[in-house]
Amino acid sequence: MPSPLIRELNLSSTINSSTTRDEIRVLLPRATLDVAGAMNDVQQIIEKVRTGGVNALLDLGERFDGIRPPQLRVPSNELNKALANLDSSVSTALTESIERIRTVHREQKRSDKSIAVIPGGVVTERWVPVDRVGLYVPGGRAVYPSSVMMNVIPAQIAGVASLAVASPPQKEFNGLPHPTILATCALLGIDEVYAVGGAQAVAMFAYGVGCEAVDMVTGPGNVYVAAAKRALRGVIGIDSEAGPTEIIILADETANPDFVAADLMSQAEHDTIAAAVLVTTSKSFADAVQERVRERVLTTKHRERIATALSGIQSAIAIVKDVEQGLVVLNAYAGEHVQIHTRNSRSDALKVRNGGAIFVGSFSPVSLGDYSAGSNHVLPTGGCACHSSGLSVQTFLKGLHFVDYSETALREVADVVVTLANAEDLPAHGEAIKARFE
Numbered sequence: 001m002p003s004p005l006i007r008e009l010n011l012s013s014t015i016n017s018s019t020t021r022d023e024i025r026v027l028l029p030r031a032t033l034d035v036a037g038a039m040n041d042v043q044q045i046i047e048k049v050r051t052g053g054v055n056a057l058l059d060l061g062e063r064f065d066g067i068r069p070p071q072l073r074v075p076s077n078e079l080n081k082a083l084a085n086l087d088s089s090v091s092t093a094l095t096e097s098i099e100r101i102r103t104v105h106r107e108q109k110r111s112d113k114s115i116a117v118i119p120g121g122v123v124t125e126r127w128v129p130v131d132r133v134g135l136y137v138p139g140g141r142a143v144y145p146s147s148v149m150m151n152v153i154p155a156q157i158a159g160v161a162s163l164a165v166a167s168p169p170q171k172e173f174n175g176l177p178h179p180t181i182l183a184t185c186a187l188l189g190i191d192e193v194y195a196v197g198g199a200q201a202v203a204m205f206a207y208g209v210g211c212e213a214v215d216m217v218t219g220p221g222n223v224y225v226a227a228a229k230r231a232l233r234g235v236i237g238i239d240s241e242a243g244p245t246e247i248i249i250l251a252d253e254t255a256n257p258d259f260v261a262a263d264l265m266s267q268a269e270h271d272t273i274a275a276a277v278l279v280t281t282s283k284s285f286a287d288a289v290q291e292r293v294r295e296r297v298l299t300t301k302h303r304e305r306i307a308t309a310l311s312g313i314q315s316a317i318a319i320v321k322d323v324e325q326g327l328v329v330l331n332a333y334a335g336e337h338v339q340i341h342t343r344n345s346r347s348d349a350l351k352v353r354n355g356g357a358i359f360v361g362s363f364s365p366v367s368l369g370d371y372s373a374g375s376n377h378v379l380p381t382g383g384c385a386c387h388s389s390g391l392s393v394q395t396f397l398k399g400l401h402f403v404d405y406s407e408t409a410l411r412e413v414a415d416v417v418v419t420l421a422n423a424e425d426l427p428a429h430g431e432a433i434k435a436r437f438e
Helices: 021-027 035-065 076-084 088-106 145-158 179-187 198-207 223-232 257-268 283-297 303-310 323-333 345-349 366-371 407-423 427-434
Strands: 008-010 113-118 121-129 132-136 162-167 193-195 216-218 246-251 275-280 316-319 337-341 357-360 397-405
Touching: 021 323, 035 198, 035 223, 076 179, 088 145, 088 179, 113 407, 121 407, 132 145, 132 198, 145 162, 145 179, 162 179, 162 198, 179 193, 198 216, 198 223, 246 257, 246 323, 257 275, 257 283, 257 303, 257 337, 257 366, 275 283, 275 303, 275 323, 283 303, 283 316, 337 345, 337 366, 345 357, 357 366, 407 427
Parallel strands: 008 316, 132 162, 132 216, 162 193, 246 275, 246 337, 275 316, 337 357
Antiparallel strands: 113 121, 121 397
16 A cells, blocks of 8 residues: 655745745646546547437447446436435435535525616626536546535526436446435436436537537536536536645644544545645644544545555645745645634635635534535636636526617717727727717
C-alpha cells in the first residue's frame, strides 16, 4: 500500500507580496483529467450514437458497462419497485436531505424586474427556465443518489418543465441503473430515466436518440463525460467540465487534528487523483495531522484509494507564516471545497474570494455539504472557482430583456442611436430609427 503520509511544503518564506497566483498554483499542482486526450475516442462514440441510434447506445452499454440493457428507458414500475424496496433509514435520510436542499434553493429564484429608463421607456428582465434538461448521474466506484438530488432539485425549483436522468446500466441489477438511484428519482417525482452511461449518455441527450433532445446537460462524470460535454457544447448547454474532487483546509494551532485528518480523507475517498491540501500555520499541528492520517487510514474501508490520493502530487501539507498568508494561498488555489479551522473561523472565511463552497469552523465538514447542509455539491474544480459558481437554480434560468419604448421615448434617444450607428459604419441601423419619424 502506498504511504499514507502527505508531502510537506514550507511556503512561509517562499510566498511574498509579489508572488503571483500562477506561481502558487505551481507549488500546489493538481492531478488533471486528460480531456483533450480523450476527445478522439469520445468523438467516435458521439458519431456512433448520432448515426447508429438506439442500437448503438445498447451496444455501447454492453461494451463499456458489461451488460446490454434490456431497453434504454427504465419502466416506471421499476422506479416504483426500487422506492418500495429502499431501506427505510436511507429513505428517511434522503427525505430529510431533499427538504434541506429545497429550503436553500427556493431562496435562489430570481424575480422579474422592470426598470423605467425614462418615462415611456421600460426594460423588463424576466427569468425563464430552460425547457428541457438531461441530468447525468455517474456509476462506477460509488452510488450517487446525492447527485440526483443536487441536480434535480434546483432544476425543479427553476421551473424546468421536462427533466430526464441518465445513469449507467449495472450488471448486478440486470442492466438497470443502481436501485438507490432509481428510488431517489421516484422520491423526486422523476419518471424519465435511462440506463445509459458515459459519453454516450451526453450524446443521447444532445441528439435526441431514443429520447427527446434536451437543451442542457448537467451532472458530474469521468473524463469521457467531461470530453463529451466539451465536444457537444453549443449543441447543448452544460454546467461545467467537472474534474477530480478537491479539498483545501486552512488551519491554525487551535484546530482539532483528528477532525482535519478525517476531512482530508473524506474527499480522498472519491478517487486516487482527488486532491487533499492542508494549509497550516503550525508545523506541530501538521505533524499531528500526519499521525492521525496514519492511524485512520489503517481502519477505513477504501484505505488503498485514500492512501494513493493523499500521497499523490495533488495533495500536500503547506506550512505558512500566518493566517493571512494562508488566505493568499487559498484564494490562489481556488479550491472546490474550502474549510476554515482557525481561531477566528467566521471572519477568516469572509476573506475567501475564490472557492466553490466555504465550510466554516470545526462542525461544518465537507461531508455535510455533500449530502445534507442544503447547499449544492456540484461545484467548480481545477481552479475554476476564481470565475465560476456551483450549480444553482440560476443554472437553469435564462435572463430575457423585454424592451418597451413609446414613440416619445424613442424620439428622445433617436439622435444618440443614429450617431452611434454611423460611428460604427452601420447606417441601416440608424435608418431603422429615422424611418419611424419621416
